[in-house]
Amino acid sequence: MSYIQIEQGIPDFNKAVISFWFRVPQKSLDELRADTEAENAKAGDNQWHTYPRLHRIMPLLTFGELFEGYKLGTQPGPDASYNENYWYTPGDSWVLMFTESRTYNTGAMLVNKAPQPINPSFIGIAYGGEKNAEEGGGYNYNLFINLQTRDRGDGASNVFGLGRFSQNDVNTGYPTGAALYAVPYESHWDQSLGCISRAPAPGNPHISHTTREDVTQMWMGQYGSDSFSSSLFDIEVMPDTWHHVLISFDLSKTTSTRGPVGIFDNNDCGADTFTHIDNSVSNLCQIWIAFDDENYTNGEAAEGHGLKGPNDWQSRFGLQAYFAGGGSSHSTGWGAMGQWTDATVNSGPAGSYTFPASPLPSSNYNFGIPAGANMVDHIRIVEMAEFQMWTGVTVDTGILSNRRAFIDDNGKPVNPTKAVATGPDDKDPKPPAERLLGKKPEILLHGSSNWKIGYNTGTLGIIIETIVDEDGTVTEKITKIPSGQFTPIARISKYKPEPALEETESA
Amino acid sequence: MPLGLHFLDHIVNVHWAGGLAVEFGDRGEDARDPAED
Numbered sequence: 165m166s167y168i169q170i171e172q173g174i175p176d177f178n179k180a181v182i183s184f185w186f187r188v189p190q191k192s193l194d195e196l197r198a199d200t201e202a203e204n205a206k207a208g209d210n211q212w213h214t215y216p217r218l219h220r221i222m223p224l225l226t227f228g229e230l231f232e233g234y235k236l237g238t239q240p241g242p243d244a245s246y247n248e249n250y251w252y253t254p255g256d257s258w259v260l261m262f263t264e265s266r267t268y269n270t271g272a273m274l275v276n277k278a279p280q281p282i283n284p285s286f287i288g289i290a291y292g293g294e295k296n297a298e299e300g301g302g303y304n305y306n307l308f309i310n311l312q313t314r315d316r317g318d319g320a321s322n323v324f325g326l327g328r329f330s331q332n333d334v335n336t337g338y339p340t341g342a343a344l345y346a347v348p349y350e351s352h353w354d355q356s357l358g359c360i361s362r363a364p365a366p367g368n369p370h371i372s373h374t375t376r377e378d379v380t381q382m383w384m385g386q387y388g389s390d391s392f393s394s395s396l397f398d399i400e401v402m403p404d405t406w407h408h409v410l411i412s413f414d415l416s417k418t419t420s421t422r423g424p425v426g427i428f429d430n431n432d433c434g435a436d437t438f439t440h441i442d443n444s445v446s447n448l449c450q451i452w453i454a455f456d457d458e459n460y461t462n463g464e465a466a467e468g469h470g471l472k473g474p475n476d477w478q479s480r481f482g483l484q485a486y487f488a489g490g491g492s493s494h495s496t497g498w499g500a501m502g503q504w505t506d507a508t509v510n511s512g513p514a515g516s517y518t519f520p521a522s523p524l525p526s527s528n529y530n531f532g533i534p535a536g537a538n539m540v541d542h543i544r545i546v547e548m549a550e551f552q553m554w555t556g557v558t559v560d561t562g563i564l565s566n567r568r569a570f571i572d573d574n575g576k577p578v579n580p581t582k583a584v585a586t587g588p589d590d591k592d593p594k595p596p597a598e599r600l601l602g603k604k605p606e607i608l609l610h611g612s613s614n615w616k617i618g619y620n621t622g623t624l625g626i627i628i629e630t631i632v633d634e635d636g637t638v639t640e641k642i643t644k645i646p647s648g649q650f651t652p653i654a655r656i657s658k659y660k661p662e663p664a665l666e667e668t669e670s671a
Numbered sequence: 672m673p674l675g676l677h678f679l680d681h682i683v684n685v686h687w688a689g690g691l692a693v694e695f696g697d698r699g700e701d702a703r704d705p706a707e708d
Contacts, residue, residue, distance in 0.1 A: 166695050185692070192696070534695050545696035577691065615693040659692040 165543035166654035168618040169532035176523035177555035178415040184551040185663035190403040192544035212278040218542040223535040228285035229525035231388030237277040251337030251365040282388030307399040314525040317384035320517040324383035325376035335367035336503040369506040390481040410454040423488035423515035430495040445470040451477040454561035488515025553607040569596035575665030612658040618650025
């Protein structure tokens with residue numbers, strides 16, 4: 165399968181604008197579905213099945229570090245035991261009638277059950293299973309973006325925990341006869357709360373403690389590293405027609421996320437108290453997507469994930485921390501058998517995670533279209549055109565005039581190399597996207613023949629020098645930068661028709 | 672990689688006139704084919 169790649173990748177970055185055209189034949193989608201279902205069948209009921217990278221994905225662009233994760237399972241932790249003691253009062257004092265030993269498990273442990281390689285960063289098409297009848301049948305194929313950061317969540321805490329249980333002996337029994345007034349008698353009574361007042365048997369209260377062991381690092385390790393994905397977006401890809409993708413993102417924001425806290429107390433039949441602190445998130449990263457000249461933003465579902473703005477973007481670890489509650493529950497109650505229980509569930513602090521805004525690990529890893537050598541097995545037949553990428557800048561795809569720097573009113577590509585004057589006084593005409601973003605693209609693949617030889621005419625690929633000869637002749641000297649040029653592998657064919665959006669009835 | 676002298680205009684216009692799109696994924700030999708246009 166053919167592709168072009170910069171083997172050593174491009175410098176790390178955390179802001180970008182990416183624009184390109186693609187067209188996927190029905191046959192490629194059919195193969196994607198067949199291969200995905202074959203892999204799922206291979207997995208069967210085995211929840212520890214190791215899926216290959218890019219499972220259910222047909223790539224259009226891959227780059228970045230390849231991380232390793234694992235499949236997590238649980239197994240029981242150590243057992244412990246306590247006694248249930250039954251007391252009675254044959255005279256005027258407590259006597260132990262009999263004792264039974266109870267065994268319990270102190271809580272589950274996490275175990276690494278199988279390796280799970282982690283996806284590189286990619287833009288691709290995800291197979292999403294069968295459509296339901298209401299959607300008219302057929303299959304779901306969606307545009308999907310995954311950005312795999314280098315952050316392993318080292319600074320995260322309390323995002324995932326496991327219960328740890330401990331109890332001491334349970335002592336039950338009623339004083340009767342002469343003992344009714346001889347043994348210490350406690351005055352706990354509240355009819356409205358249903359608490360029963362008794363003289364307690366010796367050894368009370370029965371203390372039941374649940375604490376939470378913070379296993380956040382092991383939990384996060386299953387994902388290799390933190391990532392951002394477009395899973396909240398629903399962008400359908402139709403076969404056999406040209407599509408335009410315009411994506412921008414800003415992962416330069418240090419995002420702090422904290423889960424909710426709840427503290428509940430019911431002490432010895434007293435009134436309940438409950439205090440609550442909402443989850444919070446600040447300084448979110450952002451994503452902008454336009455597909456076929458239509459802008460996509462966060463839907464209603466996003467608000468429940470703490471995403472307030474239409475372009476807010478939260479990482480996997482951030483989303484998990486947002487829902488990771490902390491707090492405690494304490495209650496004391498009298499049982500009908502004369503024991504009383506002091507129960508505490510302490511979940512500790514709320515989940516907390518800070519995305520450190522470190523650049524995407526891109527340098528030293530294949531940057532490939534439609535995939536690099538390290539993902540070559542996943543390439544399927546696809547047509548592509550007009551790839552442009554800027555790093556260090558962003559664009560709001562919701563603004564029509566911004567989109568017009570890439571795609572014109574007729575749904576055709578704007579020539580990325582043709583300078584256009586903004587008016588008669590414009591002495592420095594520039595290509596519209598270059599003017600909009602304030603610089604030339606780092607990567608530009610323009611024209612079939614450049615694609616076929618992997619000729620990157622962006623600023624990572626060439627240096628342009630203006631030379632004025634003694635006689636005043638101005639020439640431009642172009643020098644290729646080897647480290648920024650793509651290497652073409654296998655046959656890449658020129659393709660017609662040219663990219664353009666199909667006219668719709670409303671257009 | 673060859674270093675070369677080109678006119679910027681060559682990049683701008685000739686390739687534009689020559690078409691924009693390519694197809695990846697041909698199951699042909701693992702060989703470069705840069706000359707064909």
